[in-house]
Amino acid sequence: MCAPVRASYRRDNVVESVFEYTQLSLDTSLGISLHDITPQVRRAIRESGVTNGTVNVLSRHTTTAVTINEAEGRLMDDIRQYMLKLAPPGDPYLHNDIHLRDGPPDWPGGNDAWRAQEPRNAHSHLLSILIGNTLAVPVVDGELAIGTWQSLMLVELDGPRKRTVGVQVCGTRMGGEPKRVDTSESSSNAASKSYQKKTSPVSDGYKDPMDALCEDDPSADECKVFD
Ligand code: ZN
Numbered sequence: 001m002c003a004p005v006r007a008s009y010r011r012d013n014v015v016e017s018v019f020e021y022t023q024l025s026l027d028t029s030l031g032i033s034l035h036d037i038t039p040q041v042r043r044a045i046r047e048s049g050v051t052n053g054t055v056n057v058l059s060r061h062t063t064t065a066v067t068i069n070e071a072e073g074r075l076m077d078d079i080r081q082y083m084l085k086l087a088p089p090g091d092p093y094l095h096n097d098i099h100l101r102d103g104p105p106d107w108p109g110g111n112d113a114w115r116a117q118e119p120r121n122a123h124s125h126l127l128s129i130l131i132g133n134t135l136a137v138p139v140v141d142g143e144l145a146i147g148t149w150q151s152l153m154l155v156e157l158d159g160p161r162k163r164t165v166g167v168q169v170c171g172t173r174m175g176g177e178p179k180r181v182d183t184s185e186s187s188s189n190a191a192s193k194s195y196q197k198k199t200s201p202v203s204d205g206y207k208d209p210m211d212a213l214c215e216d217d218p219s220a221d222e223c224k225v226f227d
Contacts, residue, residue, distance in 0.1 A: 014174070014175030015172050015173070015174060015175070016172065016173050016174070016175055017171075017172060018048055018049065018050050018053070018169060018170065018171055018172065018173050019168065019169075019170050020044075020047075020048040020050070020168065020169045020170075021166065021167070021168045022044045022047075022166075022167045022168075022169075023060075023164050023165065023166055023167070024037060024040045024041075024164065024165040024167060025162065025163070025164050026154060026162070026163050026164075026165070027160065027161075027162055027163075028064075028154075028156035028159035028160050028161055028162075028163055029156065029159050029160055030159055030160050031080075031156075031158075031159055032080045032083050032084065032127075032155070032156060032157055032159070033076075033080065033155075033156045033159055034071070034076045034079060034080070034153045034154070034155055034156070035153060035154045035155075035156065036071040036151045036152070036153055037057075037152050037153065037154050037165060038071075038144070038146075038151045038152045038153075040165075040167075041055060041057060041137075041144065041152050041167055042143075042144060044167045044169055045139055045142065045143070045144065045169050046142065048169040048171075048173065049173035049174075050139055050142065050169045050170070050171040050172065050173050051139075051141060051142045051171070051172065051173055051174070052139060052140060052141070052171050052172055053138075053139045053169065053170045053171015053172060054136055054137065054138060054139060054169075054170050054171060055136070055137050055139055055144065055167060055168070055169050055170070056134065056135070056136050056166075056167070056168045056170065057134065057135040057136075057137070057152060057165060057166070057167055058133065058134050058165065058166035058167075058168075059128070059132075059133040059134070059154065059155075059165060060163070060164045060165060060166055061128075061161075061163060061164075062125055062128060063121055063124035063125055063128055063156075063157045063158035064128060064133075064154060064155060064156055064157060064158075064163055065127065065128045065130075065131035065132055065133060065154075065155040065157065066131075066132065066133065066134065066135050066152065066153065066154055066155065066165070067131050067132065067135075067152075067153055067155055068135060068137075068146065068150050068151065068152055068153070069150065069151065069153065070149045070150070070151065071151035071153060083127050083157070084123075086127065086130065087122075087123035087126045087127050087130075088123065089120075089123045091123070093120075093122030093123065093126075094122070095120075095121075095122035095125065096120040096121075096122045098115050098118050098120065099115065101115070101118070102114075103115065103118070119158060121157075121158040123157075124157035124158035125157075127155075127157050128155075128157055131155055135152060137152070139169065139171055
């Protein structure tokens with residue numbers, strides 16, 4: 001005769017597939033700067049409850065990038081100097097001939113207004129392509145499988161601006177409620193303060209908050225059509 005199986009026991013042993021998307025928000029520094037987003041990505045993993053899978057990180061702008069390296073202050077300054085040598089901002093670039101470019105047809109104030117606000121940032125776009133815009137990192141036993149000295153970093157290439165980073169945690173978790181996180185852990189970090197969590201699956205009518213932002217301020221960097 002079999003012993004009765006409690007419902008809670010069965011639920012705790014169901015393996016669920018998870019595809020959970022969140023967005024980080026950051027205020028970046030002037031020019032080229034690097035911002036360590038590892039604590040925020042770790043937090044997204046913990047809140048998703050995923051134990052094994054992958055986390056995808058997306059730089060959501062044409063003049064930012066994401067990379068993995070050592071978040072050491074002097075090295076980050078070396079990287080910044082190196083970037084400026086690779087693509088000097090003062091070199092001639094076609095993209096910087098703003099007087100030869102047209103803005104979106106419905107831009108408030110027309111082309112003159114658009115040209116007045118458009119930055120000369122060809123070097124930023126080129127460096128973004130060079131560094132790359134996505135990361136895919138294994139998640140093993142609920143942790144980022146990065147090396148001891150590795151950090152996930154957003155690279156700002158045309159700051160200062162308000163920026164967002166997409167983070168999608170994909171994988172499996174045990175059934176039941178996902179683990180809850182002590183939010184006080186990284187509350188001193190400016191990026192984590194503005195961290196936004198969206199628990200809805202992507203297929204469940206997900207609405208990007210940037211849509212609302214762009215309705216209010218079409219000139220915001222996130223909303224540019226031709227940037
Ligand atoms: Zn541009």
